[in-house]
Every structure is written in structure tokens, then in C-alpha cells.
Amino acid sequence: MKTYILKIGGSSVTEKDANEREARADDIRGIAKEIKNAKKKAGFRLIVVHGAGPFGHKLVKDYGINDGVRGVRDIEGFVRTHNSMEDLNKVFMDVFREVGLLGFPIQPSACIVQDNRRITSFDTGIIDRLLEMSNDIIPILYGDMVIDESLGASVVSGDAIVPYLARKLKVDKVLMGTDVDGIFSADPKTNPDAKLIETIGPGNLSTVLEKVSEAVTVDVTQGMKGKIMKIAESLQGIEVLIFNIKKKGNTENALRDLKVKGTRIMLP
Ligand code: ADP
Ligand code: IPE
Numbered sequence: 001m002k003t004y005i006l007k008i009g010g011s012s013v014t015e016k017d018a019n020e021r022e023a024r025a026d027d028i029r030g031i032a033k034e035i036k037n038a039k040k041k042a043g044f045r046l047i048v049v050h051g052a053g054p055f056g057h058k059l060v061k062d063y064g065i066n067d068g069v070r071g072v073r074d075i076e077g078f079v080r081t082h083n084s085m086e087d088l089n090k091v092f093m094d095v096f097r098e099v100g101l102l103g104f105p106i107q108p109s110a111c112i113v114q115d116n117r118r119i120t121s122f123d124t125g126i127i128d129r130l131l132e133m134s135n136d137i138i139p140i141l142y143g144d145m146v147i148d149e150s151l152g153a154s155v156v157s158g159d160a161i162v163p164y165l166a167r168k169l170k171v172d173k174v175l176m177g178t179d180v181d182g183i184f185s186a187d188p189k190t191n192p193d194a195k196l197i198e199t200i201g202p203g204n205l206s207t208v209l210e211k212v213s214e215a216v217t218v219d220v221t222q223g224m225k226g227k228i229m230k231i232a233e234s235l236q237g238i239e240v241l242i243f244n245i246k247k248k249g250n251t252e253n254a255l256r257d258l259k260v261k262g263t264r265i266m267l268p
Contacts, residue, residue: 089105
């Protein structure tokens with residue numbers, strides 16, 4: 001049976017543009033229902049990783065803890081950011097249960113350690129065992145703050161968790177859902193003439209990276225640029241699709257291997 005990872009970007013399920021700590025439960029429900037429908041029609045195992053939006057980025061910025069966690073106030077920020085991510089994760093858990101999906105929360109801060117913002121250890125044994133136990137269990141992880149050997153604690157983006165897990169668990173496909181149709185020649189939200197880049201390979205990777213800006217929203221992990229850099233760094237040999245998860249039908253179709261508009265990345 002094939003195993004897929006679906007990243008649900010913070011931009012698509014929170015008020016990231018307005019930088020308000022609010023979850024859009026209806027949008028999460030729409031995605032959960034599409035996962036349920038796809039599961040009825042196609043056999044696959046699934047891991048979900050959701051982003052943070054203001055539930056993470058806003059707190060990290062307000063507490064000023066993106067460069068390390070040292071004093072008493074930083075430590076409070078570290079704990080509060082994790083608490084906040086659990087609040088968002090709880091919305092996912094409740095919606096998945098309501099829709100009839102077996103979502104199982106995995107707390108990244110309890111199984112990941114970083115050094116200078118890079119994952120150095122990630123105990124994925126439990127995830128493996130859950131997937132082995134049943135094809136219906138959906139481990140759900142999220143961007144979080146974790147212990148960091150050099151910085152005390154640091155942010156681990158969902159965009160870093162996804163490639164790491166994909167490589168370690170040898171998944172068949174990675175789907176990155178966001179709030180735009182894929183990667184464009186410029187930010188499509190501010191450039192109406194921006195063109196969708198349908199495929200990224202070794203030939204155009206560096207020119208694409210020059211065109212993609214970090215993020216206009218509050219995003220301490222470099223937004224779309226950070227996403228592509230993480231994929232390029234560690235996702236060789238696995239097909240990646242960046243697509244608009246806000247458009248109805250896209251999640252179901254992507255999970256069923258049907259055609260979906262987006263950017264396909266394939267690096268040897
Ligand atoms: P998510 O929260 O879904 O993980 P990000 O906020 O990290 O997503 O990145 C998505 C945002 O990146 C889009 O909303 C878009 O405004 C911005 N962006 C900047 N440059 C580009 C580009 N060249 N192509 C596509 N999106 C871009
Ligand atoms: C960031 O996670 C986590 C924290 C800031 C604590 P992501 O980087 O995956 O979040 P989005 O998808 O960009 O909002």
C-alpha cells in the first residue's frame with residue numbers, strides 16, 4: 001500500500017494574512033471530508049503535517065525567540081508557542097474525529113531535537129508502528145518549537161518535518177497544500193501577471209529560488225522560499241506536488257492520483 005504525506009499550510013487554515021490567532025475550522029472540515037472521500041475510493045496510508053500561521057509565527061516573533069531561547073521570558077515564549085500549536089492541533093483533532101477519520105496526534109517537541117535549527121534526531125518509530133497497526137490511522141504532526149542543542153529551543157517548520165519524514169519512511173508522494181496554485185514566477189498575491197511554474201527539476205531550481213520571495217505574512221521560517229529550500233535540500237527521488245488546498249476537490253484528487261493544477265517538483 002502506498003504512503004503519502006499531506007502538508008496543510010498555515011496560510012490555508014488560519015488567518016495568516018491578517019496575523020490573527022484564529023483557526024478556520026470550516027476549511028479544515030472541508031479538507032478532512034476530502035481525505036475521507038479519497039480514502040473510500042483509493043487505498044493509501046496517510047500522514048498529515050499542519051502548519052502554524054499566527055498560532056506559531058506570531059508568538060515566536062512577539063517573544064523574539066527565533067534566535068534562541070535563553071532567559072525567563074524566552075522560556076515562557078517557548079512553552080506558550082508550543083501550547084498554542086497544541087490549541088491549533090486540537091481543532092484538527094476534533095474536526096477529524098467529527099468527520100470519522102482516525103487522526104492520531106504526534107507531538108513534534110516530544111520526538112524531535114534540533115541543532116542550530118536543523119533536525120538532528122527524530123524518533124519516527126511510533127509513527128511507523130501506528131501505520132503498521134492500521135491503514136486508517138492518520139498520524140498528525142505540526143510545526144512546533146523543539147529543544148535545540150545550540151539555541152536552547154528553535155522552530156521546526158512543518159516544511160522541514162515533511163521532507164525528513166518522507167525520506168526516512170520512504171513515502172511514495174508528498175503533497176504540499178497552500179493558499180495559492182503552486183509556485184509562480186513572482187508572488188501571485190501581489191503580481192497579477194505572475195505565471196505558474198508547472199515543474200521544477202535540476203535545470204530550473206536555482207532560477208526559481210531567485211524568484212520566490214520569503215513571505216509578506218509573519219513567517220519565521222521563510223515562507224514559500226523556505227519550503228522550496230527544504231524540499232531541494234532533502235527530497236531527492238520523491239515526487240512533490242505544491243497545490244492550492246483551498247480549492248474544492250484538489251485534496252481528494254491529489255490523494256487519488258488524479259490531475260491537479262500545481263507545481264511538481266522532482267529532483268534526482
Ligand atoms: P503555508 O503557510 O501554506 O505553508 P507560506 O505562507 O509559507 O505557505 O507560503 C505561501 C505564500 O507564499 C503564498 O500565500 C504567497 O503569497 C507567497 N509567495 C511568495 N512568492 C511566491 C511565489 N513565487 N509563488 C507562490 N507563492 C509565493
Ligand atoms: C511553523 O510551522 C511552526 C512555528 C512557528 C512554531 P510552519 O512553518 O509549518 O507553519 P506555516 O505553514 O508556514 O504557517
